[in-house]
Amino acid sequence: MKLTADSLVLAYGPKVIVDGVSIRIPEGRISVLIGPNGSGKSTILRALSRLLKPQSGQVVLDGHSIQTMTTREVARKLAILPQQSTAPEAITVENLVWYGRHPHRRAILPPTPADRRAVGWAMAATGMDKFRARPVDELSGGQRQRAWISLALAQETDILLLDEPTTFLDLSHQLDVLELCAELNREQGKTIVMVLHDINLAAEYAHHLFVIRSGCLHTEGDPPAVLTSDLLRDVFGVEARVMPHPVTGAPLCIPLRKVPREDRRPHRPAVVENGGSL
Amino acid sequence: MAVLAARPLRPWVVAPTLPVLLAVLGGAAVVLSIFSLAISGAHLPLWPALQAAVGADNRYGPVIRNSQLPRVLLCWVVGCSLGVAGGVTQGVIRNPLASPDVIGVSKGAGVGAALLLLVLPTAPVIAIPIAAFSGGLLAFVAVYLFAYRQGASPVRLALTGIAVGAICDSIVRFLLVKWPIDINAALIWLVGSLYGRTQVDVLEVLPWMLVLTPALLFFAHRLDVLGLGDDLAIGLGEPVERTRLVTLLLAVSLASAAVAVAGAIGFVGLVAPHIARRLVGGQHLRYLPLSALVGVLLMLIADSLGRGIHPPLDVPAGLITALIGGPFFLYLLARIVR
Numbered sequence: 001m002k003l004t005a006d007s008l009v010l011a012y013g014p015k016v017i018v019d020g021v022s023i024r025i026p027e028g029r030i031s032v033l034i035g036p037n038g039s040g041k042s043t044i045l046r047a048l049s050r051l052l053k054p055q056s057g058q059v060v061l062d063g064h065s066i067q068t069m070t071t072r073e074v075a076r077k078l079a080i081l082p083q084q085s086t087a088p089e090a091i092t093v094e095n096l097v098w099y100g101r102h103p104h105r106r107a108i109l110p111p112t113p114a115d116r117r118a119v120g121w122a123m124a125a126t127g128m129d130k131f132r133a134r135p136v137d138e139l140s141g142g143q144r145q146r147a148w149i150s151l152a153l154a155q156e157t158d159i160l161l162l163d164e165p166t167t168f169l170d171l172s173h174q175l176d177v178l179e180l181c182a183e184l185n186r187e188q189g190k191t192i193v194m195v196l197h198d199i200n201l202a203a204e205y206a207h208h209l210f211v212i213r214s215g216c217l218h219t220e221g222d223p224p225a226v227l228t229s230d231l232l233r234d235v236f237g238v239e240a241r242v243m244p245h246p247v248t249g250a251p252l253c254i255p256l257r258k259v260p261r262e263d264r265r266p267h268r269p270a271v272v273e274n275g276g277s278l
Numbered sequence: 279m280a281v282l283a284a285r286p287l288r289p290w291v292v293a294p295t296l297p298v299l300l301a302v303l304g305g306a307a308v309v310l311s312i313f314s315l316a317i318s319g320a321h322l323p324l325w326p327a328l329q330a331a332v333g334a335d336n337r338y339g340p341v342i343r344n345s346q347l348p349r350v351l352l353c354w355v356v357g358c359s360l361g362v363a364g365g366v367t368q369g370v371i372r373n374p375l376a377s378p379d380v381i382g383v384s385k386g387a388g389v390g391a392a393l394l395l396l397v398l399p400t401a402p403v404i405a406i407p408i409a410a411f412s413g414g415l416l417a418f419v420a421v422y423l424f425a426y427r428q429g430a431s432p433v434r435l436a437l438t439g440i441a442v443g444a445i446c447d448s449i450v451r452f453l454l455v456k457w458p459i460d461i462n463a464a465l466i467w468l469v470g471s472l473y474g475r476t477q478v479d480v481l482e483v484l485p486w487m488l489v490l491t492p493a494l495l496f497f498a499h500r501l502d503v504l505g506l507g508d509d510l511a512i513g514l515g516e517p518v519e520r521t522r523l524v525t526l527l528l529a530v531s532l533a534s535a536a537v538a539v540a541g542a543i544g545f546v547g548l549v550a551p552h553i554a555r556r557l558v559g560g561q562h563l564r565y566l567p568l569s570a571l572v573g574v575l576l577m578l579i580a581d582s583l584g585r586g587i588h589p590p591l592d593v594p595a596g597l598i599t600a601l602i603g604g605p606f607f608l609y610l611l612a613r614i615v616r
Contacts, residue, residue: 051509075515082509088502088560102503103515108496155514 001062001077001158001193002027003048009058010043010215017043018215020057025159030185030192032202041195042163044212048193049080049161061159075103076160079152083167087136091134093147094132097122100154111160122153125188126180142173149180160184162194166201174198178205196262199236203227203250211235227251234265296558296568303571304470307354307578314353314582315346318589349472351480353577353595356472356536357546359487361573363533364547365566366494366556369501370522370529371432374610376531377548378414381439384542385446386417387534388468391541392450395464396457406467406536407482414534417442422523424480429519431508435526439493471545472581479539486535491570492526497525498563505560543596545603552610576602 003025009017018040025031025048033041040189046052048059050066059066066074079100087096101115102124123129125145131139136147140251145165152160162181166174182205184190196202203223211218211226219226232240238255245252316327322338330338331346344431364377378384390413394401421442427433450468454461466473503516511518533547552568576599584593 046509049513051512069514069516071512074517075513080509080513082507082513085507085510088505090559099503100512101508102499105499108499152513 002060003062003078003159003191003193004060005044005048006057006060008044008047008059009055010040010047010052011055012043016055016215018042018047021212021215021217021219022057023210023217025191025193028185028189028210029181029207030181030194030205031208031210033193033195033210033212034197034199034202035218039212039235040215041210041212043215044197044210045080045161045163045193050074051080051082072103075155075157077157078161079114079155079157080161081148081152081165082164083163085148087144087147090135090137092132093128093134093136093139093150094119094123096136096147097128097150097154100151103155106110118154118156122150125153125184126150140173141169142176145169145173145177146180149177153184158189159191159193162192164195164197166198168198172205174201181205199227199232199253200250203246203252224251227253233259233263237261237264296564299557299568300571303568303575307571307574310575310578310582311350311354314350314578314585315342317582317586318346327358344476345474348476348480349581350578352472352483352540353581354574354595355480355483355487356540356543357550357572357574357577358391358491358570359483359532359536359573360546360577361550361554361564361569361571362491362494363529363536364573365551365562365569366497366525366529367547368500368534368551369562370504370526371436372505373432373436374552375548375607376436376439377545378530379443379542379544379547381435381530382417382421382442382446383414383530383533384537384544385443385450386420387414387537387543389413389417389446389449389453391467391538392453392464395467396453396460399460399463402610404478407479407535410467410538411534413446414537415530417446418526418530418534422526429508445512466594467541470537470541470599471584471592471594471595472540473592473594475539482541483535486532490532490535494525494528495563495566497521497528497537498561498566501562502560528602539592541596542610543577543580543599545599545607546573549599549603549606550576 005021005023008018008021009016021044033044035041043052047054050071050158053067059075061077078258079144097119101118105111105115126149128146128150136144139147165177169177178201181192185192206223208220209223209226210220211231219231227242229240229242232238232253237259239257239259240253240255242251242253312328313332315331316322316324326336327338327342330336330342367375367378367381367448368374387410390409391406394406394409421435421439422430425438454464500516500521503511503514504518504521508518550573551569553572554565558564558568577595580595580598583598587593
């Protein structure tokens with residue numbers, strides 16, 4: 001299933017956050033959007049998942065503009081896990097995962113065998129089946145994130161978008177979530193798109209990196225090609241050494257010091273005012 | 279506001295199952311209804327009145343049937359309507375302090391009714407519910423339009439509702455000052471009372487309840503999904519903005535219909551859903567029916583007390599619900615806002 005964006009212009013009110021980004025999400029791979037805070041990477045993910053309507057340009061899912069599809073149609077093809085989600089109080093893991101069947105169910109009809117299978121599979125795939133009767137509020141941070149991912153899996157979509165799935169998790173739980181994503185990609189062939197903050201984790205798990213800077217696509221490609229000390233200086237403002245990871249061989253960035261702003265190569269103005277409206 | 283909503287309230291008891299609760303509360307409501315039939319400002323002797331209430335043909339029969347029965351039936355219809363409308367409003371606004379009052383409905387209905395009662399005191403009685411209903415619906419439309427900015431977020435709905443409610447309140451006060459002669463009828467309506475209601479009033483509000491309550495239950499699953507937050511709900515394929523508008527409109531119509539015949543009875547729409555959620559949790563399909571029953575019980579208690587507490591004075595039911603609801607509200611605030 002193809003997901004592309006053509007010259008997206010994204011704005012909150014009069015403030016343009018993303019100015020003319022076109023991207024093509026590689027099918028069946030893990031793509032990660034990286035970039036400094038406020039660069040617009042989460043905004044792009046929101047547009048890809050039709051949570052934010054572009055001012056101009058369009059997102060095309062499976063040959064159709066995502067804005068012309070009903071939100072229900074989209075939900076059967078693409079699942080999005082927003083940054084922070086609060087579970088209803090005292091809800092069990094299984095009941096939370098059942099929400100994932102919402103786009104497939106009819107208002108008051110009882111669940112079908114296909115629904116049951118999908119929920120069972122989604123919990124098994126994340127290893128949450130043994131916690132199915134547990135209240136979500138009693139789970140650890142990492143387990144909770146797994147429960148949310150189960151919910152998204154129960155939607156049975158080819159594409160899974162995750163907005164900063166590792167934020168607020170300690171290192172082992174971060175690895176736990178990313179390993180799960182890698183496994184889902186390997187075994188189910190899911191197309192996964194994530195926003196991550198940690199460049200080294202992104203380098204480790206991504207097949208394809210999109211580097212966002214000031215609302216524009218700076219570079220894209222596989223991690224070894226993209227992650228260079230030039231890029232870290234220009235985009236993140238950090239003087240860094242990049243070397244192959246001694247065990248995995250993925251590029252490993254070791255930051256040395258902050259680079260003064262004037263030493264970075266300019267790219268484009270940070271925020272473009274939108275024709276002075278308002 | 280969202281912070282308030284996020285903080286969980288622990289259930290009071292180890293949950294009895296929903297059917298048991300429905301049966302127990304339903305039974306209590308039926309028993310209370312029978313007693314309520316016999317409680318009157320006219321000093322009916324309890325035992326013969328009770329007999330007449332359950333069908334015996336004695337000399338109290340006509341009084342019971344003509345003046346007591348409509349009030350008890352109205353308690354059911356109004357309580358159920360307010361309980362369901364309040365539950366849906368709280369679910370959609372995602373705020374435990376939301377109720378039809380908060381999104382301006384009761385206040386708007388108050389303006390409609392006060393306008394009619396004070397400015398056109400000669401208008402036929404039948405026009406009061408129509409004026410109140412239109413006022414309530416209009417107030418909601420105003421709230422929604424003011425809150426709308428690329429969608430009407432729950433927080434904006436709540437805040438706009440409070441603002442519009444305040445404006446409505448001041449209009450009512452102005453009307454009361456300007457036309458003080460007919461102030462009495464208006465005041466009683468504004469507090470909310472079932473005094474003097476007849477079969478006609480019951481038949482006016484009953485269809486709304488019979489149509490809108492099942493319609494809202496039909497949306498129960500979608501309301502649950504809305505509770506996950508806008509982003510996730512959209513991600514799950516729910517057209518959030520449309521569902522919010524449709525369910526609020528249905529709930530507002532239901533509350534307006536109830537308020538139109540019973541007056542601006544407060545706190546039932548706020549308290550009933552809370553009690554129901556404590557008992558069976560936050561799933562709408564589970565707690566809305568229970569909230570309806572709790573609403574019925576509250577109305578029955580308030581109206582019976584109002585009649586029995588100081589006869590022959592008929593204390594307006596709305597006064598008593600506020601008397602019960604006020605302290606409960608304070609208790610909620612103390613528990614939630616730490």
